[in-house]
């Protein structure tokens with residue numbers, strides 16, 4: 001086999017080892033509580049499904065314009081106006097096969113050899129690999145819990161160089177659940193304008209926030225910052241539509257055009273039927289969202305409280321998304337049956353094998369001190385899983 005250098009540069013995700021094991025154990029009949037999931041455990045609302053069924057019946061089953069239908073782009077323009085105070089023209093919008101696909105198109109349109117892209121850690125697993133796939137260099141900036149995992153302006157300055165092309169921001173964040181307030185965003189925006197780099201703002205968890213936190217898009221701070229920001233969003237999380245594959249991006253017209261050209265030579269348009277469903281998701285009733293958020297909120301509070309009561313675990317309270325991100329570093333150096341636990345990968349493997357709980361080791365997100373637990377699963381599972389974790393950690397010596 002003679003793979004490309006590019007293919008060889010991509011490491012298999014460390015989450016796959018755990019996921020593979022969890023599936024094998026489940027298949028062997030073992031009762032596994034899965035905290036590894038990265039999607040809402042809610043079904044797509046019926047009105048959205050109906051719109052897709054109608055699209056099929058109406059024969060809306062052909063190619064559409066590559067970057068999305070006019071109807072959907074108009075709905076997205078409205079969404080940005082209403083939710084974010086941002087005004088875009090339709091030619092500043094692209095619809096892709098998921099937010100991940102929009103992010104990939106951005107990476108292809110902007111990054112190349114010699115470019116550096118700053119990624120605050122803990123980060124979403126995909127960002128560094130998308131940078132590497134486009135021959136650029138990810139520059140990781142490890143943020144700290146004491147700063148609520150926000151990138152401090154001084155840390156950002158330290159990572160800047162003449163080669164800095166962009167900063168990838170994710171607020172609210174997967175995996176930490178933290179989100180940027182206006183003041184922090186203003187400081188980042190100032191640096192972006194001063195040092196002339198792009199901001200790629202992944203806002204996929206915008207609608208999933210708690211305790212009255214109001215999401216702010218960095219692009220809305222000024223016209224200067226809007227000119228160098230590409231906002232990415234989608235319906236996977238807000239409308240429980242992960243399998244439908246639709247996401248979108250908004251930004252300067254020339255960048256969106258380049259992304260559309262790239263999309264025209266790779267996937268072509270996102271599924272026609274999904275686009276009809278997306279119009280309904282954006283323009284139809286929205287009461288599904290607060291109901292889902294209220295349920296996530298209940299689980300969030302329960303999970304964080306329970307985690308903080310476990311000896312050796314401390315967990316900050318997330319204000320967005322559906323993940324808890326506890327610090328478990330004080331468990332490292334301990335042993336079970338003589339076998340040492342020295343990393344998030346060791347601990348995750350231990351919890352899976354001994355407690356039947358699947359979760360994602362922090363090393364996958366660039367910080368080995370943590371583990372990620374998703375609360376996009378039933379309260380019953382959450383209770384059971386936390387009982388098991390508590391029990392298993394008490395057996396470490």
Ligand SMILES: *Cc1c(COP(=O)(O)O)cnc(C)c1O
Pocket residue numbers: 038097098099100101124170173174202204234235236237242245246247
């Ligand atoms: C889920 C997720 C995405 C991708 O969502 P799509 O299903 O591709 O729309 C993007 N960013 C983050 C941080 C996510 O968690």
